Amino acid sequence: MVFRNENWNGTGDIVVYGHYHPYWIDRNAREHNPKLDIFSGKILDLKEGKSSAIRYFYDILDAEINPGVTICVVPSSDPDNIHSGIARLGAMLAGSDRKDRVYYLQRKEAIEKLSHGGNRSMDVHFRSIGTMDEVDISGEIVLLMDDITTTGNSLYACKKILMDRGAETVEMFALGKTVWD
Numbered sequence: 033m034v035f036r037n038e039n040w041n042g043t044g045d046i047v048v049y050g051h052y053h054p055y056w057i058d059r060n061a062r063e064h065n066p067k068l069d070i071f072s073g074k075i076l077d078l079k080e081g082k083s084s085a086i087r088y089f090y091d092i093l094d095a096e097i098n099p100g101v102t103i104c105v106v107p108s109s110d111p112d113n114i115h116s117g118i119a120r121l122g123a124m125l126a127g128s129d130r131k132d133r134v135y136y137l138q139r140k141e142a143i144e145k146l147s148h149g150g151n152r153s154m155d156v157h158f159r160s161i162g163t164m165d166e167v168d169i170s171g172e173i174v175l176l177m178d179d180i181t182t183t184g185n186s187l188y189a190c191k192k193i194l195m196d197r198g199a200e201t202v203e204m205f206a207l208g209k210t211v212w213d
Contacts (some may be wrong), residue, residue, distance in 0.1 A: 033202040034175045035099050041203065046187055049092070052180050061064040064124065075208045078117035079179055086117060089207060090124050097175060100212025102131040107139040107161060110149050114138075118179040118207075131172065136164050137190055156190035163197055168199030181206035 033041045040047045046109040049187075052075055053067040077085035103126040107114045119134050128133035140162045147150055178187055194202045 033098055034173060034201070035096055036098060037096060040096075040205075043203075045195065046181055046184050046204040046206055046209075048181065048209040049188050050208055051211045053211075054210060072124050072208065075179055078207070081115070081117045081120060086121050086124060089121050092126055092174060093121075093125060097125060097128075097130065099129040100131070100173070102133045102169065102174045102199075104133045104136050104174050106176065106190050107135075107137050108208065109139065109143045111139040111142055116179075117125040118177060122146045122177055128141045133167065133169060133174070134174070136166065136167055136169065137193065138162050144159065153206075154185045154189040154192075157186050158193070163193065166200070171200045172198075176204050177203050178204075178206045180208045180210060180212040 035041050052073050053065055053069055053072045055065060055072075055076060056066055057063045057065045072156065074085050074088055078089060091155070105116075105122040105123045106120050106201055108114070108119075114135060122134040123132060127133060139160055141160045143156055143160050153182075174192065176187060176190055191202045192202055
């Protein structure tokens with residue numbers, strides 16, 4: 033089992049910690065979202081790689097994840113951004129008696145940022161994400177993490193890639209789920 037909270041295990045769906053209210057209502061009109069809250073701001077701080085936000089989420093999640101679990105993250109849309117905030121959080125969590133496969137999934141080619149209107153289809157992820165061939169994840173119990181999920185397609189695509197490479201189980205987790213009120 034991945035999570036200590038048994039209700040989060042085996043759902044077949046994405047476990048989400050909280051709601052994410054985007055910063056912009058309309059990016060082109062430069063209209064800010066009045067529903068942006070502290071939690072959403074912490075996620076944005078994590079995306080910017082701020083150490084305080086990484087530590088904040090580590091303190092929340094470390095007690096929720098069982099030892100021995102393999103930690104993997106959805107790669108950034110930019111293949112050069114390998115040390116994203118979610119990757120740094122994943123590496124920190126892996127350091128607590130878990131397997132570090134944070135960088136196992138790798139973006140082979142850049143895609144347009146999904147938050148800026150990029151194509152959200154799973155095919156985009158299948159075409160642009162590869163794996164570290166020298167690493168074998170056969171039989172591993174994997175926690176696949178992302179910072180924000182909207183449609184879930186990046187998590188579902190990455191889960192399929194991991195399962196196709198031999199992972200025994202893949203549980204999907206996102207810090208926030210985009211909500212539009």
